[in-house]
Amino acid sequence: MITIRNVSLVYPNGFQALKDCSTSVEKGEVIVVCGPSGSGKSTLIKCVNGLEAFQQGEITVDGISVGDPKTNLPRLRSRVGMVFQHFELFPHMTIIDNLTTAQVNVLGRTKEEAIERGYKLLDRVGLRAHAPKHPGQLSGGQQQRVAIARALCMDPICMLFDEPTSALDPEMINEVLDVMVELAREGMTMMCVTHEMGFARKVAHRVIFMDQGQIIEDDKKEQFFGSPRSERAQQFLSKILSH
């Protein structure tokens, strides 16, 4: 579904955010990407739908090259769901409008179809009653569930999560993870940047560990949590799992 081959990215200020990264995500696979902050995880995931432009290497999604200037990026992005650390709901729209605007303006659905689909997904994340509200009236956890529903409205072929719980208060993390776990169990192809190792243990197939712009480990979950090969990953795990 997603292949990443030898991708490197250097920011205009000269900082090399990604160095020769390669991996792939099969259909139905759930991949967790972790690593210390500044290791390039978010950059890597943003390259997958072309929100960040990489200079070297190739990324394909469903066989379509992301870096190819001839690729219709908006069309490709409309098929790849993305959830952000800070939710990024549109604050000037109601919740239901947040869910319908791209369906209408990008997919060309009718307003009625879009609303129907929107309510279906709000039901799914348990927030139908909040449809007429504005994002500012919802808690962080609720906003993030809306953001997931908004991405799902587009009927994506895979979902990208960029630290979806790291801006949330602790008591709200689980309501978001529950939605993600359910999605994973239904067979959605997912690439998740997260430090939630409980989530990784529960549903991930593979875990990628990054440090300083490089993919250090790319293991089956059992191996990653059992005996990661690199010392750096072992250190990282011992730090975040010690409490």
Add this chain to the structure above:
Amino acid sequence: MYEFDWSSIRPGLPFLWTGMKTTLYITVTAMVAGVALGTVLAVLRMSKSRLLAWMSAAYVNAFRSIPLIMVLLWFFLLMPALIERLLNVPRHADTRLTSALVAFSLFQAAYYAEIIRAGIQSVAAGQQGAALALGMSNGQAMRIVILPQAFRNMAPLLLTQTIILFQDTSLVYVSALADFFGVASIIGTRDGRQVELYLFAGAVYFLVCFALSSLVKRWQDRLKGHA
């Protein structure tokens, strides 16, 4: 001691009102045209194309570096010749209002553009990312997601700029166009009561601008309260 005589004002009110209508007409037209052109300039200024960004910056800097009264005079002097060329209208046609409208719109656009650019930049970058990630084009992201938020953030500033514009319209005086100030001047000269008429005109400008400014201030406080 000067003896005030306000008796010219009451009979002059209908005439003063026609002048005020001209003032408001220029203000509103220049605001609408200025905000529209200013939005285009702001978007161009942030464009990836160096040339477009440079052209927009040059326009804004040029107009912000020239006194408004000169812009008005140039258009007042140039417009008749231009219109004659383009539209085949005889030279003596009255182009004072048209030239004032064009001059104010172009001039204001430069100031609005800077406000709008700041407004666009005040919308978090993540919003654009979210819009693009949903498959929107750059234009859609701007139109559907960024500009509505930007305009909401900068509405008070735009209105403040419009209050300045409302005052500046009195400069059409140089082309002897009968705006509110022009009419006050005409009545004052006719009746030998310039002091009274200018005081009255000043009071009206003050009241309108002060009322609008208070409105802006309350609006700003409310926006802050929401943030």
